[in-house]
Every structure is written in C-alpha cells, then in structure tokens.
Amino acid sequence: MRRDAILRETWRDIVTGTARTATFALVFGFLVLALVAADQAQVRRLVDEASEYREAGASILTLTAEGRIQGTACEDLATVPGVRAAGALAQEEEGLRVSTLPQSPMTLYSVTPGFPDVLGAETDGNGIVLSADAATSAGRAAGQSLPTTEGTTRVAGSYPYPPDGRRVGFGYAALDVTSSERLFDECWVDAWPLDDRLQPLLLTAVQPRADADADVQFSRLNTTLGTSFDGARAFEERLTSMVWAAGAVGALVVGFVSVRIRRVAIASALHTRVPRGSVAAILALETAAWVVPIAIVAVGATSVFAATGIGADRETTLLLTGRVLAPGVVSAFAGAALALVTTRERHLFRYVKDR
Numbered sequence: 001m002r003r004d005a006i007l008r009e010t011w012r013d014i015v016t017g018t019a020r021t022a023t024f025a026l027v028f029g030f031l032v033l034a035l036v037a038a039d040q041a042q043v044r045r046l047v048d049e050a051s052e053y054r055e056a057g058a059s060i061l062t063l064t065a066e067g068r069i070q071g072t073a074c075e076d077l078a079t080v081p082g083v084r085a086a087g088a089l090a091q092e093e094e095g096l097r098v099s100t101l102p103q104s105p106m107t108l109y110s111v112t113p114g115f116p117d118v119l120g121a122e123t124d125g126n127g128i129v130l131s132a133d134a135a136t137s138a139g140r141a142a143g144q145s146l147p148t149t150e151g152t153t154r155v156a157g158s159y160p161y162p163p164d165g166r167r168v169g170f171g172y173a174a175l176d177v178t179s180s181e182r183l184f185d186e187c188w189v190d191a192w193p194l195d196d197r198l199q200p201l202l203l204t205a206v207q208p209r210a211d212a213d214a215d216v217q218f219s220r221l222n223t224t225l226g227t228s229f230d231g232a233r234a235f236e237e238r239l240t241s242m243v244w245a246a247g248a249v250g251a252l253v254v255g256f257v258s259v260r261i262r263r264v265a266i267a268s269a270l271h272t273r274v275p276r277g278s279v280a281a282i283l284a285l286e287t288a289a290w291v292v293p294i295a296i297v298a299v300g301a302t303s304v305f306a307a308t309g310i311g312a313d314r315e316t317t318l319l320l321t322g323r324v325l326a327p328g329v330v331s332a333f334a335g336a337a338l339a340l341v342t343t344r345e346r347h348l349f350r351y352v353k354d355r
Helices: 003-016 021-055 071-079 132-138 198-205 210-215 231-236 243-260 263-271 276-307 311-341 345-354
Strands: 060-070 083-091 096-098 101-111 128-131 145-148 151-159 173-177 183-191 217-220
Touching (some): 021 243, 060 083, 060 198, 060 210, 071 198, 101 132, 132 151, 243 276, 263 276
Antiparallel strands (some): 060 183, 083 101, 128 173, 145 151
C-alpha cells in the first residue's frame, strides 16, 4: 500500500471508531497517570520529610568536649564536602543584660565566625547576633545599637530558633563572635545528606587528652525526628519503586488487546493480500493515536507538579515520570506488535466462529 493509502485507512479507522482510540486512550491514560501520580506523591512525601528534618535542625551534629574544642579546626570542617557550615561555641557564665530588661538576662555564647551560619543567621558580621525572640524583646534590628549594663554594643543580625524540639538554651540568647584561635566547649556542624563518616572527622577538632575521653559526647541539635535520616535508602525502598514494571505490564496488555479484538478484520485484510507490513504500519499509527496524547498529558502534568516543589528537584520529578512513561509507551507498541504477529490469515474462519 502507498503511504497516502495507509494514512487514509488510519484516519478512517480513527474517525469511525473502528480503532477505539478514545477507549484505549482512557484506559492507557488511567493506568499511566495513576501510577505516575502515586510515585510522585510518594517521592514528594519523602522530600517533605527531608526538608522538615533539615529545617528542624536535626541535620546539625554537635560534639561536646568542655574546654577542648579547637576553634580553627572546627571551622575548617566547613570545607568538607556536604558540610554547609561549621562553628564552635562556649557559654559565658555571665549573660547579656539589656539596659531596658536588666532582670531578664540573655544567655551569652562566645562563638567562632562560622557559627552564626550553622543557625542560619542573617548578619552583616559586625556585632552580636541575637535570637529572633531576643531581638523582638529588645526591640532591635540589624545595624542598631543595643545598650547593655556593660556598655553599648551593635546588633549584627538575628537567627531563627523555633520551639520545635531543638535543644533549649538558644531561643533567648546572644552570640558574641570572637576569634577562633582559642578553645571552646562545643563544635557544631550542619551537613546534608547525613554521613556517618562525619563523626570521626569532628574528633579532629578535639584537643587530645587521654584522661578525658569519656567527656566527648555526640548528639543532634534536634532529636525529636530521630538521629538519622537515610534519604537514599528511603527512596530506593519506597512502596512505588516498581511502578514502572506495573506500568509496562499493564501497557503491554492494553496494546495487545487493542489489536487482538480486531483479529477478524486483520486476518481478512491479510487474506485479501494486503501486505503485513502495511497492516503493521496502520496499527502502529493507530496505537500512536492513543499513546502519544497521554504521553503529552503526563509530561505536561508533571511539569506543573514539578513547579510546585523545590527547584533542585524539578529534573528528578520529570525523570520519575519518564521512568514510568517510557516503559509504558514501549510496552504498548510491543503489545500491539505481539497481537499482530500472533494473528494468522489461516485462522480467519476460526476467528469468525469465535467472535
């Protein structure tokens, strides 16, 4: 058959409903879109859990060794791959008393220059850094002076410290940024993703002392969400990790049925000497008529869904859809081809009888 004849026959089958294009588009669409939606929802839940874990400060690993933390060594941990920020601190015995609130002293910490970054502080680096609650109580913002019982100082910025299960002591506090060339009590490191190899690295910031090894303690700033979060493992073991296989099998069946139910017409065409290659071309175009629109809808819907999430995850979101969609499309055509291959001209009368 000539190309234009093949196209006319394909168009006639679609328009007259012989190819049942709408029916199989609905079936294939429900199958693929349902599986894609299920996988995307599961992955988005894992992403939200990871974000919640980080935002709660659970990704901050703390090492306590009173009077033995080398500030410079702790700060150097910020250069380790995966570490967002690192810094050391030591609590001062005397708190910071604001002149307007002398009866409510703020907890005062001496910290290294990198420590405010661990807490996500917004600062210009020149002065003390207050917690959000402390800044509100004092009525001061970044760049303003703060009168205290010891004199006037400058507010460099503030940091958020919500009451979401984090360690107490920093919700109403002030950070006094000092030189890292001294010893501190604690070293904090914010790293993501979590890495078990980071804990031994933190020990490099501890000044050796054989009689005080028991004083070294590791913890998380917020342990209410657990002390570990293995995002990669959770992703691999998610319930929807094999939806692509379900989609491939389902699409194979749909493609097979879409051709198999027309076995009488196909066998009849072969009996009238229509080349099998021409029949295959017509069926391929008819299959594409209900596969391609669904693929376009799936990609479009995923693009909209990806725009509602984290920017860094948008490519991954599209890849997850492709992971389900590609096998489904291939299987749909493979099922149609299998049905054609198993349809024989010599079985025409049996097909008519079984119809």
